[in-house]
Amino acid sequence: MPHYVYVCKDCKKEFEKVMHMDELHKKKVECPHCGSTKVELAVHSFSAVTSKKS
Numbered sequence: 001m002p003h004y005v006y007v008c009k010d011c012k013k014e015f016e017k018v019m020h021m022d023e024l025h026k027k028k029v030e031c032p033h034c035g036s037t038k039v040e041l042a043v044h045s046f047s048a049v050t051s052k053k054s
Contacts, residue, residue: 010036
């Protein structure tokens with residue numbers, strides 16, 4: 001399952017949430033630090049490791 005990184009607009013803390021892609025827009029995400037639902041997805045980079053050589 002994908003890991004999503006959120007930033008709380010109230011307490012300004014960043015946290016990670018593991019959700020299925022279907023839940024991304026259906027589920028209200030709550031900040032684990034302050035309980036606020038005023039959160040937004042943070043922009044983060046990622047990398048993938050494959051077994052193929054380029």
